[in-house]
Amino acid sequence: MKVAVITLPIRQPDEIRELIYPVDGNKSLEYDKPVRCPINAIFAKTLKKGDELKVIYIQVIGENSLGEENKKVFIDELEGINKNIGAILSYDTVEMEFLATKNTYNKLITDLSEKIPENSELYTDITYGSKPEILSLFCALRFVEEFRDAFLEFFVYGKVEFPKEKGDPVSPMIFDLTSLYYLFKLMGTMDKMDADTASGILKDFFAM
Secondary structure, three states: OEEEEEEOOOOOHHHOOOEOOOEEOOHHHOOOOOEOOHHHHHHHHHOOOOOEEEEEEEEEEOOOOOHHHHHHHHHHHHHHHHOOOOOEEEEEEEEEEOOOOHHHHHHHHHHHHHHOOOOOEEEEEOOOOOHHHHHHHHHHHHHHHHHOOOEEEEEEEEEEEOOOOOOOOEEEEEEEOHHHHHHHHHHOOOOOOOHHHHHHHHHHHHHO
């Protein structure tokens, strides 16, 4: 099963513009239509009829949260793309408070890891979301790779610049950060190495 983990924005839904995102790297993944959720562009190019895709949205909750509205927009967009594909879609949500406390992020890690099935092929979009949320997400993905036989296929970030004055966002780009995740994973295996050996391995990794 394919599993997508997507951090939801806290901006007003009408501020999340539909944009065409070029891809930094694999140009075969570029989608020629605008999307609000960057990884939906990847799904438009990679999903096939009959694929099972479970989408898990990380949603900040609270009195002023706009997570539910943004989630609906993202789901509607993906289902519109899927009309011409025929994948089997399902949805889930991990809720978290907008508080940078140890308990908040511990809960995010455990809740997320419990919702990812065995042997999942993972897709992650961190375009939106808080910084501590992203660090916790790295930990949760590492856990399910180690103990649920999951495999990370894509880890993407949709970069876009919002002008100081009113106007359209500029310079959109999808960056594939999958290698950064695997660098994080590699660092966890180097604890018993001496500095020279570890430095050599890092140089080999960066040269790939």
